[in-house]
Amino acid sequence: MTLLSVKNLSVTFDTETGPVQAVRGVSFSLGRERLGIVGESGSGKTMTGRSVLRLIRPPGRIAADEMRFDGIDLLAASEREMRSLRGPRIAMVMQDPKYSLNPVLRIGAQLTEGLRQRDRLSAADARMKAIDALNAVQIRDPERVMEAYPHELSGGMGQRVMIAMMLIPNPDLLIADEPTSALDVTVQAEVLSILDALVRDRGMGLIFISHDLRLVARFCDRVLVMYKGKIVEELAAKDLLHAKHPYTQGLLNCLPRIGGPRGPLPGLDRNAEWAQ
Amino acid sequence: MTLIEIENLSVTYTSKGRTVKAVEGVSLRVDAQESYGLVGESGSGKSTILRAICGLAPVSGGTIRIGGKAIPTPRGVAFAAQVQMVFQDPYASLHPRHTIDRTLSEPLAIHGISDTDQRVMQALRDVGLPMSFRFRYPHQLSGGQRQRVAIARALMLQPQILLLDEPTSALDASVQAETLNLLNRLRAERGLTFLMVSHDLAVIDHMCDRILVMQNGKAVEELARADLAGAAMKTDYARSLFNASADRMLEG
Amino acid sequence: MGTLTTWLRDPNPTSRRQARLGQAYLAWLRMRRNSLAMMGLAIVLALIVMAVAAPVLAPHDPFVQDLSQRLLPPGTPGYWLGTDEFGRDLWTRILYGARITLYIVALVAVTAPVIGLAVGTVAGYFGGWTDQILMRITDIFLAFPRLILSLALVAVLGPGIENAVLAIALTAWPPYARVARAETLTVRSSDYIAAVRLQGAGAGRIIWGHVMPMCLPSVIIRVTLDMAGVILIAAGLGFLGLGVQPPLPEWGLMISSGRKYLFEQWWVATMPGLAIFIVSLGFNLLGDGLRDVLDPRSAGK
Numbered sequence: 001m002t003l004l005s006v007k008n009l010s011v012t013f014d015t016e017t018g019p020v021q022a023v024r025g026v027s028f029s030l031g032r033e034r035l036g037i038v039g040e041s042g043s044g045k046t047m048t049g050r051s052v053l054r055l056i057r058p059p060g061r062i063a064a065d066e067m068r069f070d071g072i073d074l075l076a077a078s079e080r081e082m083r084s085l086r087g088p089r090i091a092m093v094m095q096d097p098k099y100s101l102n103p104v105l106r107i108g109a110q111l112t113e114g115l116r117q118r119d120r121l122s123a124a125d126a127r128m129k130a131i132d133a134l135n136a137v138q139i140r141d142p143e144r145v146m147e148a149y150p151h152e153l154s155g156g157m158g159q160r161v162m163i164a165m166m167l168i169p170n171p172d173l174l175i176a177d178e179p180t181s182a183l184d185v186t187v188q189a190e191v192l193s194i195l196d197a198l199v200r201d202r203g204m205g206l207i208f209i210s211h212d213l214r215l216v217a218r219f220c221d222r223v224l225v226m227y228k229g230k231i232v233e234e235l236a237a238k239d240l241l242h243a244k245h246p247y248t249q250g251l252l253n254c255l256p257r258i259g260g261p262r263g264p265l266p267g268l269d270r271n272a273e274w275a276q
Numbered sequence: 277m278t279l280i281e282i283e284n285l286s287v288t289y290t291s292k293g294r295t296v297k298a299v300e301g302v303s304l305r306v307d308a309q310e311s312y313g314l315v316g317e318s319g320s321g322k323s324t325i326l327r328a329i330c331g332l333a334p335v336s337g338g339t340i341r342i343g344g345k346a347i348p349t350p351r352g353v354a355f356a357a358q359v360q361m362v363f364q365d366p367y368a369s370l371h372p373r374h375t376i377d378r379t380l381s382e383p384l385a386i387h388g389i390s391d392t393d394q395r396v397m398q399a400l401r402d403v404g405l406p407m408s409f410r411f412r413y414p415h416q417l418s419g420g421q422r423q424r425v426a427i428a429r430a431l432m433l434q435p436q437i438l439l440l441d442e443p444t445s446a447l448d449a450s451v452q453a454e455t456l457n458l459l460n461r462l463r464a465e466r467g468l469t470f471l472m473v474s475h476d477l478a479v480i481d482h483m484c485d486r487i488l489v490m491q492n493g494k495a496v497e498e499l500a501r502a503d504l505a506g507a508a509m510k511t512d513y514a515r516s517l518f519n520a521s522a523d524r525m526l527e528g
Numbered sequence: 529m530g531t532l533t534t535w536l537r538d539p540n541p542t543s544r545r546q547a548r549l550g551q552a553y554l555a556w557l558r559m560r561r562n563s564l565a566m567m568g569l570a571i572v573l574a575l576i577v578m579a580v581a582a583p584v585l586a587p588h589d590p591f592v593q594d595l596s597q598r599l600l601p602p603g604t605p606g607y608w609l610g611t612d613e614f615g616r617d618l619w620t621r622i623l624y625g626a627r628i629t630l631y632i633v634a635l636v637a638v639t640a641p642v643i644g645l646a647v648g649t650v651a652g653y654f655g656g657w658t659d660q661i662l663m664r665i666t667d668i669f670l671a672f673p674r675l676i677l678s679l680a681l682v683a684v685l686g687p688g689i690e691n692a693v694l695a696i697a698l699t700a701w702p703p704y705a706r707v708a709r710a711e712t713l714t715v716r717s718s719d720y721i722a723a724v725r726l727q728g729a730g731a732g733r734i735i736w737g738h739v740m741p742m743c744l745p746s747v748i749i750r751v752t753l754d755m756a757g758v759i760l761i762a763a764g765l766g767f768l769g770l771g772v773q774p775p776l777p778e779w780g781l782m783i784s785s786g787r788k789y790l791f792e793q794w795w796v797a798t799m800p801g802l803a804i805f806i807v808s809l810g811f812n813l814l815g816d817g818l819r820d821v822l823d824p825r826s827a828g829k
């Protein structure tokens with residue numbers, strides 16, 4: 001079953017020097033599976049993720065032949081309808097929890113706000129649900145975290161709180177944009193496996209955006225590789241090591257390996273035909 | 277021959293009456309022309325050691341010797357000609373209102389070295405940047421190009437020792453590869469000694485001969501390169517770091 | 529023209545001068561889009577032209593009195609802004625007054641910000657006791673209302689245009705010191721300052737070559753925005769008889785002498801008042817525009 005389908009998506013920014021295309025004709029569809037989007041900075045991967053929620057600010061423009069989520073035409077939806085989609089149906093986790101949490105509100109207040117306002121829950125019920133959500137992301141003492149301010153939490157804790165917050169309304173699709181790049185490697189692994197388990201248990205769709213091929217290979221079913229706003233290759237994650245496209249191969253080979261050879265790392269040929 | 281000797285180094289920050297021990301009793305030795313790596317997660321004190329060597333962090337105990345001599349405080353001009361550093365964020369380490377030319381000629385001016393034009397152009401050639409970049413401003417350069425400028429600046433005074441503080445963690449994978457290759461080439465050409473900090477075990481493994489794993493300001497374990505590749509670490513922490521390394525994920 | 533703009537827009541300048549001019553050209557392009565700032569610039573340029581060309585533009589002598597022509601209303605042939613109580617042409621006197629205003633503005637603009645910048649960057653860079661002492665001195669100056677302090681200084685030094693400038697400059701620097709110090713504190717801990725320290729640079733070189741260029745934009749913006757205040761204080765001192773002395777055509781002094789006739793011959797005080805208003809507005813608009821162009825936070829992109 002297709003949850004999200006995007007056909008020929010392009011994002012254009014009108015600048016002083018003329019229009020710049022950040023995303024050029026991207027098409028993909030997503031069921032209740034884990035889709036990874038990989039690319040280097042400027043490849044348009046973040047813009048693709050944001051386009052789904054129509055979170056591109058002017059001077060950026062979105063154009064597509066089709067952008068449909070669960071039967072809803074995202075291109076034709078009013079701003080009001082979009083707002084009712086963002087959060088309850090499609091949630092997004094950003095890179096750095098430091099900038100996504102309100103620094104002057106306690107975690108508890110931020111977690112329960114949506115429940116109280118949208119679902120009209122009583123304070124006690126909302127609190128219960130929030131604590132459940134914190135438990136679900138394996139926070140050991142949710143009571144203490146509820147009373148904490150964002151600056152009192154470590155990066156990993158902050159990101160778990162963000163994930164908990166996004167998952168409270170039980171969305172159908174989660175877009176995670178570099179959710180672990182600001183975290184230490186050991187914490188990164190933990191957060192990813194929590195995310196992974198939640199997505200699997202609840203049967204959500206996941207779009208996982210990252211610059212790190214290795215992470216994406218580990219946590220996704222399918223991978224889109226983007227370069228300069230285009231999808232250069234789409235393949236199953238388990239086949240990543242046998243990628244055909246020279247760009248994908250280049251991305252894999254230019255990473256140093258533990259115990260690998262000491263010689264110069266292979267570079268990436270940016271002048272090749274496919275880069276044009 | 278031992279070039280850098282750090283013995284029992286402690287760094288303590290005091291702010292608002294609270295003291296934070298960023299580094300506690302760390303000792304290490306780096307031989308001349310060796311490449312030595314410091315690995316750990318954020319808050320492990322690995323960058324603080326580099327900053328302490330440069331006099332940018334308050335040393336509260338222990339000694340730092342370079343070439344057998346204790347380094348002076350303040351560090352002074354002679355130290356600058358011997359030890360230089362490349363910072364993590366290429367967007368923050370170049371003066372936004374100075375051209376590349378000014379950035380590269382500043383160390384020459386400080387040390388009263390003449391022949392500025394020649395040396396600046398040579399430096400650009402050495403790090404593989406086109407001559408036409410000479411009078412550009414940093415905001416006209418990409419992250420990788422900026423980091424090349426930062427490396428060129430560090431080498432202007434022809435130091436023996438280069439301190440590298442996560443020099444590629446802000447860069448894309450392919451740019452990281454180019455930058456690491458550049459650093460390795462320069463080390464071979466000039467016989468440099470590297471003391472490199474990174475959170476990425478694979479990068480450290482590619483660049484360094486010996487590795488010190490750090491946690492919470494303390495040294496956990498020193499590993500030779502072969503120990504790392506053979507997963508022959510003795511401590512649990514070093515092993516968990518090894519297992520969590522992104523490099524291992526492809527093997528799944 | 530075409531070659532000049534391509535030379536300025538060249539992404540690969542071949543000399544220091546070309547790089548600097550290219551950046552200035554880009555700033556000018558950004559500024560040109562702000563029509564209010566361009567209006568401010570036009571007013572300030574007009575002030576400069578008026579001051580320089582006063583002898584050419586002025587139809588009469590600013591000092592010669594002609595009691596037969598006294599207090600003529602605006603629109604009288606030959607005196608389109610009217611005359612004052614001694615029969616002197618108001619337009620002529622406003623033109624010559626522009627010279628005095630510009631003189632005061634220029635002198636204050638080259639002294640106060642320099643003191644402020646030096647005190648602020650030194651205090652911010654060294655911190656500790658140096659910072660404490662310098663900033664407490666700044667606080668003492670800031671604690672007095674500026675006009676009162678200028679009055680006290682002029683009372684001690686004696687009236688006159690140079691003393692007025694000195695008094696204004698001595699009271700105008702503390703805000704610049706504040707601005708420069710705040711900017712220095714953020715710059716001081718940056719990696720590029722650490723890098724130059726690591727190269728063995730001394731405090732003087734770092735403050736002059738690396739910290740000050742970062743503080744300069746905010747100070748320049750502040751100076752342009754303050755110029756209106758400086759003109760008003762100079763006018764205030766003139767009005768109270770403590771600044772420029774008669775018969776010099778200083779605008780504040782002219783308002784002061786027109787005060788007696790305000791109800792019957794309103795133009796005597798109103799015309800110089802309008803001049804002060806327009807020039808102050810011009811500097812404010814220009815300052816706002818410069819903020820958009822020079823602000824280091826926007827220049828980085």
